[in-house]
Amino acid sequence: MARRYVSIKEVAARAGVSFQTASKVLNGGSVRVSAQTQARIIEAAKQLGYRPNTLARSLVRRTTSTLGLVAPDMTDVALAQVSVAAERAARRHGHAVLVGHLGTGGEDGAEIVRMLIERRVDGVIAAAPQLEENAEVAELLRRYVPAVSLHSVPGGGVPVVGSNHRDTGLLATRHLLSLGHRAIGTITGPFRRRVVRSRLHGYEDALREAGIEPEEDLVVEADWTPRRAAEATGLLLHRKPRVTAIFVHNDTMAIGVLSALAAAGRRVPADVAVVGCDDVPFAPYLVPALTTVHVPLAEAGEQAVELLLRRISGEPGHPGAGTGEPPTGEPRTGEPPTGEPGTGPSAGPGEARPGAAAGPGEARAGERVRLPVRLVIRASCGASPPARAITGPLATQPAPGSAPGSGTSPGGDPQTPRRGTAPRPQEERMHDPDRS
DSSP: OOOOOOHHHHHHHHTOHHHHHHHHHHHHHHOOOOHHHHHHHHHHHHHTTOOOHHHHHHHHOOOOOOHHHEETTTTHHHHHHHHHHHHHHHHTTTOEEEEOOTTOOOTTHHHHHHHHHHHOEEEEOOOOGGGGTTTHHHHHHHHHHHEEEEEEOOOOOSOOEOOOOHHHHHHHHHHHHHTTSEEEEEHHHTTTTTHHHHHHHHHHHHHTTTTOOOGGGEEEEEEEEHHHHHHHHHHHHHHHHHHOOEEESSSHHHHHHHHHHTTTOOOOOTTEEEEEEEOTTTGGSSSSSSSEEEEHHHHHHHHHHHHHHHHTTOOOTTOOOOOOOOOOOOOOOSOOOOOOOOOOOOOOOSSOOOTOOTTTTOOOOEEEEEEEEEOOGGGGGGGGOOOOOOOOOTTSSSOOTTOOTBBBOOTSSOOOOTTOOOOOOEEEEEEEEOOO
């Protein structure tokens, strides 16, 4: 037999008040009753085991207290951190999260966003990079509901929370160059993805800073999985047998890279140094522990929620988006609104204009909140962390006048370990400031 929920009518009868009075007290509506009457209603609800009806409460408050989240398959370890952090942050603010997971190719993105809008979520967080070129999804986010994205949005008009991924390529490659490496390969994700192109540009920029012209044969495309990364590593070693370092575009692929190097008889880091990207929770437990660029994925999820809630509330400088009708054409009369302030200014396709990058929680429509990345040095690169933290965009470059790989830090401090030596069990975290 199905369990029956206690109704407000039953609570009202027990408390000796009208249904309307009990409803407004229990659902947070505006009602003038004495403190004694309010206490009697709450006590009656407690005795009967009444639990609030969220749907009824949303009609009284004209908000569903629900956020929508568009996310990729949760098997993506890195992006799962975004989803988990966003849900926890929303819950701290009294909001539930309705999640729509994309199919393998992401073709159902618009369908998921429509579903969230039709269920009257108060706002939507787009956390699926597969949608970064989807103009239909972008238009839905701009027109119908306050939204925040963790990836570029075609046509702009939606705040973006994230990091400068060119900096991840710069940090990783500069660090390897500072250790004396010159034949540095890279295993990338799919070239069609913006994050891959940005990280690749950072890798190339760092090589050119060191007077090394990037070689096409040192760049091998994979698909974010260990299996494809292992295959790509085999191809890289075939093309360039003398490669001494590899920058891997995510930590999951680094598993495949380490496996392929072991199968080829290449010792890490004595023969080949490896640097990953993302700093996922398992990175310190690989063998050897993985040096990687920390991308603040969980913080991005939290910041996206904070920013979205400000947009929903219509705080000055944070206008909500969308005054149009729902995509089904249904009128809004009598329906819980999703937040309908006017649309803010539009920027370029998800990229911050010069001077437009904002601090956390300060983005206007079309602008970007930049979160800094940092290098975490562990055993796989063959360098020990210095005794003090080094900050700044040139943190991993050799000091002027020092020989490449001479063991001198950018500040001129000696570092005794060189390539192939085991690091101390501590971590150095290098902070790379935002770039416009």
